[in-house]
Amino acid sequence: MKLGIMAAIAALLFSSHLFAATNSIKPHHIEAMGSDMTCKTCHTTKGKFQRPSDTACKDCHGGMSDIPTEPNRFDKNPHASHHYEDLLECTVCHSEHSPSKEVCSRCHIVEFKNLK
Amino acid sequence: MKRREFLTKTMGATAAMTLPFSVSSKEPEHKWDREYDLIIVGSGFTGVAAAYSAYKAGLKNILVLEKMKVWGGNSVISGGLAGMPNSKLQKKLGIKDSPELLVKDMLKAGRNFNNPELAYIMASQAYTVYDMLIDCGAQFKDKLIRSGGHSAARSHIPKNASGGGLVVPMHKYLLAHGVKFQNRTKVSNLIQESDLSISGVAVQEDYDFDTKKFKRESTYKSRHGIVVATGGWTQDKKFISTTMPMYSDLERTAHPGATSEMIKSLLAVGSLPLNFDMYQLGPWGCPDEIGGGPASFFAGYAFNESIAVDPMTGQRFVDEHSSRRTRSEAEMLVMEKGTKEKPNYPITFSSEDTAFRAEGFDAAFRDGSVQKTNSVAELAELYGMDVNKLTQSIADWNEVLKGNMPDPFGKTIDKRTELKAPYYSMRLSPKLHYCMGGIAINKNAEVISADTCEPIKGLFAGGEVAAGTHGMDRLGGCSSVDCMVFGQIAGRTAAKYKANA
Structure with a gap:
């Protein structure tokens, strides 16, 4: 009860x-x-509140390769890494309710200044 | 649900009690939440190769599970070197090689702890891996290198110098052909029937590796058994310190998810363990970068064309192009001359000509793990070496290159590049890189039972989680090929297997 x-x-x-x-x-x-x-807008599933799938992101923004990104000072492009290319879910790096964090920064110095 | 809890919950009351890992004496009581033709656990080299061959063999409803948020595990963060004798590229470049020659190299590196049958299958089917990768759209550089311990130039380099350059095209090919990929899903158990066959998996869905939280528990049935393609567990500190205490504090090259859940599940269903105290160290490790990064790639070139020295003596201490174990052991002896807090890190360095040809050099130099010095005096000063001894070591090496004296370590020289200033240098420190141990498989990638030394029905494995191909230690560029050869075999064997359809 x-x-x-x-x-x-x-x-x-x-x-x-x-x-x-x-x-x-x-x-x-x-x-x-x-x-x-x-x-x-993002939490589109009915009923139980859930982590959004990236369909909600993609409906507005398109997929990783559709989104223009600026290369960093090492000429690296966050949406075209050697390891993952454009296969990742948006929420791997991007968060809405907490600071976003690039998955590549675990091993590399990346400094993507425009990460949202 | 915890492993033990699950097993007891589904365990039958009578005969099964005497078989510690069986779950039921009759049909299992659990009902399946989902059903597939084939479930593959892991999305790296082994997993995608298994999915490819299962798809080619006609299976339709294939699911690849991944525990992490990102795909491809260690495979996609590796350098992606692949030693493939008799590939179309090797033939085009006119390099003389054979599977037999590769097996000879592998047995030497593995100090004959290898299963020679598995080693031969890997070496002789390596060329099919090349064809599969090209079929899926992967691209290679138009050159081959001879990695340490190999007696021929057979290491293929992905065009983008990353394992991602091989796994991602395969992943996309499989998606385009209807194979399903599901991430954030941890397998908590292999489900075993009363006849000891494996029929499915218990999973935690929407699993967060960082917090270990998950949303749901489900059971998935797999009509053609389960392919385990989950790689190693070098990030599992407790498992390492229990099996090989000496390596407890070493740095590791693996991604954080390289932990021991699946090897434990394999043992829980009665798989035969092999060589659990054997781990590989990467001699190209650098204490000034995370994991096996770009400096490691540079080190490979410096080892091949130049020398490594002990800063305390200013002299060489090993054949820099010998097997990974030989080099790592020699480096650790050099390091031990210092203290635990301040090890006496060995140094490797090369001329500009060598450095500029090395993949990874730009990034390593940019990040500061590789340093430039303009003279012997500067190089000696950087690492606190005796300049006269270092000058002598460089002069001796140049005499070896000219053919005026034999190499004191018996090193085979491919490319004679004069060692001269400016010098590019880095510190060396072996890193825990690869699990030589794992569960036993046979030539069909069937997992072997510890109880019977015969295959466990419906359970297939390949790659790092399986042991035997490499023995005590493996050569560079051989894990990727091992993964993809036995991944392909596992997918084919599973396609033929159909016990619980």
């Missing part, structure tokens, strides 16, 4: 704008979308 109530509260939180207030949306998304940018 207790669990049921907690689940109901959680569902309410997750489905409302209250959640967005605690989980910030990045400025470039607000700039581009204004008040059209809600949790549901």
Whole structure:
């Protein structure tokens, strides 16, 4: 019973704008979308709240190879690495509610200044 | 669900109790959440090769599982060198070679701990790997190099000097032909039937390797058994310190996901373990970069065309082109002359001519792991060496190059590049690189049971998780080929196997 109530509260939180207030949306998304940018823009699955698949990203942005990226000072392009090319999910490197982190920085000095 | 919990949950009450790893005396009670023709665990060299051959053999509903967010494991972050005798490229370049010659090199490096039958299968089918890669759109440089311990130039280099240049085209080819790839999925158990055959896997879906959290647990049935293509476990500190305590503190070259879950699952269903205390060290490791990075690629060229010295003596200490084990052991002896906090790192260096031809040089020089010095005096000063002794070592090597004196270490010289300033140099420190041990397989990539020394039905494996091809140590450019030859074989054998359809 207790669990049921907690689940109901959680569902309410997750489905409302209250959640967005605690989980910030990045400025470039607000700039581009204004008040059209809600949790549901990315979290498209019905029912249980889930990590979004990158279909939501791709609907607006296209795939890795469609998105223009600037090479860094070593002439490396983040969307065309020797190891993964354009096979990666957006969320491997990009996060919305926390700072993004390039997967390549685990081994390499990359300094992609425009990472969003 | 924990491994043990799962096993007890599904374990039958009677006869099965005497067989510690069997799960049921009748039909399993679990119902399957999903069903496939073939499930392959791991998306690196072995996994994609298995998917390719299974697809070519006519299987339709193939699923490749990957534990991590990214695809391809260590394969895609490797240099992608591939030693393939009798490939179309090697023939075109007119290089004389044979599978027998490669086997001879492998047995020498493996100190005869190899399974010679597996070594011969790898060497003799290597050329088919070249054809498969070209079929999938991979591209190679138009040159071959002779890596350490090889007696012929047979190392093919991907055009982008990365294993990604081989695995990614295969991954895309497979996607285009309907093979499914699912990442963030950890296999927690191999599911074993009462006849001890393997029928499927228990998985954790939407698994986050960093937090170990997951969303769901499911069971997947695989009609043609399971191909295990999960590679090694050198990032599993506890497993390393238990099997080879001496290597506990070494740096590693593997990606963080190279841990021991699947080798433990294989042991849990009764697979025969081999050589678990044997690990390979990479002699081209550099303490000034992470993993086996670009400096390692440069080191290969410096080893081939130049020398390595002990900074304490200013003198050479090993045939720089011998097997990885020979070189690593010699380097560790040099390092031990220093303290644990401040090891006496050996140095390798080359002339500009050599450096500028080496893949990885630009990046290594840029990142500072390879340094430039303009004279012997500067080079000696950089590493605190005796300039007179170093000058003598360089002069001696140049005499060897001219053919005026024999090489004191018996090194075979391919390219005679005068060693002169400016010098490009790096520090050396062997890194834990590869698991020589693993479970036993036979020539059909069937996993062998410890109980019967016969195949476990429905269980196939190849690549680093399987042992035997290389013995005690392996040559460079041989893991990729081992993975792809036995991956292909595993896919073909699985396609023929159909116990629980």
